[in-house]
Amino acid sequence: MRLNKIILSFVSALVILLSTSVASFAKVVGDKIILGAAISLTGKYSSNGVHTQNGYNMAVDRINSMGGVKVGGKTYKFDIIYYDDESNPKRAAQLAERLISQDGVEFMLGPYSSGLTKAIAPVTEKYGVPMVEANGASRSLFTKGYKYLFAVLAPANLYLDVAIETAVELNGGKPVRIAQAFEQDAFSQDVRLGILDAAERTGSKIIIDDKLPKELNDMAATLVKVKQMKPDVLVVSGHTKGALTAIRQIAEMKVDVPMLAMTHCDAAKLSKQHGKNSQYALCASQWHKSLTYKDDFFKDGMTYAADFQKEFGYDPPYQSAESSAALLVFKDAFERANSFDQKKVRDALAATNMQTFYGNIKFAPGGQNVDKPMVLFQVMCDASGSCENKVVAPLKWASAKLIHPIPKWSER
């Protein structure tokens, strides 16, 4: 009997202890709104993971210092619990579980990359935790009917279809011949689907359609085909290694193609690593600092870039900008919901319609942002060999005129 009592009291003490400790970690403590995020601080995505974290931190500091979030007449500040997911989807899913069920986090920020977002989304969905993510663009994220996933960025299939349309336009509205090479991963294959759509829409023909391996560092075979078949546009997407490999080998093999469109140019620091060889490459980007969107916190792209440079010592890549935007979206949704109820916040997120320095944000039922077009910039170099990325499309933000066709190597 006595033993039973002791056990009972021990268990109840444990329960009380646990419940209080969970409460002390829960989403809103005192004047703090605690968000959770699993981020790749080590492993193969660590550089972009750090860009993401810097973007989040910058926005948290800015929002907190400018008055925080006002809910129910009270002012709250943001705080983020970070865990390192080691660039590993399994680990990311575990950490999401841990954030939600152990740390009691009720609102999440996304990880870096489509693959990791895909791993986390089922977990946040299961617990009904609203997640605003800024770095998962894969189309498959938005076709699963997730109700609690919101992405501030444009989906992957829209990355390069502007390029095809521009090429058709420059060809006098006539269809073009497209050569394409994509890595075999979720993101790049989505970009490919976008190109297929654009080709069908414009009646263009795809004459080379290569899939690049994950361990890609040689695409000479594709480029030899390009040299022989002379397409009007060459499209390459394979993360940073794809961009770097393509530029190196195009220059070495003197491949002449009127238009070259790619992804991940700024992440690859193309103009820094390749200098003049990267000239004329067209790059898809979610954001560029010269865009003229505005908000109250970061003012505009130029100011954001300057502030970011001051704090972290480098020019912000779009991964940082979109991550900062995610926090602005959360703040806006909390204030409109005027509550910390997950359902109400979710509904407020779904009704988001705002402008940030990063772009307009309005979510489709699938969760993707439909109000922000992709921009294309072109690498342009001056005579001294210093290169700059200049926006060339859409025309509304163009700060330079597209150079087309790309001059032949023999004439450079």
Next chain:
Amino acid sequence: MDFLVFQYPMITVQACLDGILLGVLFALIAYGMALQWGVMNIINIAQGDLVILGGYIAYFMYLYGIHPAWGVIVAPVIMYFVGIAIYKLVINKVVDRDLFISILATFGISILFMQLMNFAFGADVVLANSGYGTTMLFDSNVVLPNSKIFSAFISILFAACLVIYMKKSKLGRAIRATAQNARAAKILGVDTEKVYAATFGINAALCGVAGALISITFTIHPYMGLPYTIRSFMIVIVAGLGNLPGVAMSGMGLGVFEEFADYILGTEFRIGSVFLLLVLILVYRRFKLSRKREYLK
């Protein structure tokens, strides 16, 4: 892809040349692996990671304004000592055990190296620009980047030096003796411990050279080592141990095979076709072996 190779005959020439230049580089890495395998009976899973580390040495020289081509001299020297250190710390404890233990040990080293490189150098893909131009052949229908020609030339040079060294020098003879029969060599006064350390060092140095060349011709990244391990494993399997001309031939053969697989089947089947070839060769060897045994009976 359809039959581009026939539509554009120049592609055949291009594929052969590309394949040979690439294959020579593979053969250099495979030669190191064969040497080590033959002498110490160790299959080094960390081979590719040693290559990448060598690449980073050349990359950092490039970053500090030294032409990366000097990497082919500096990288092997540094890598030789890295190799000796790995031997003293880990390999000498597993060298007499069965193959499985040593595979596990080198697998562990491979993971450790990947993570350390990621930690130290970051996860960015990098490359070193050599500034070498391009050679155009056949009315500029066939293009060969000079960096590829340079890397093939250096690979052959190093392989040739090594062959001469193995034949002529005292250490080379000791290494060959140990490979034939370690116990007998020991009885005859060869310090096998020293031979093992030197072998591991030489292998790491070869990886260093190859890595420096790869940073000049392709790109490097902390996690890109594995394909090089697999390719060299494949080459050694095909050629057999202690068969240098075989390693060179099967290296070039593999290079050309990959290029043609790329044109005919498509880029997505490039690595897959290598594996398929590996399976076919193993089955064929098995078949040959079983016939031999019957004959002996």
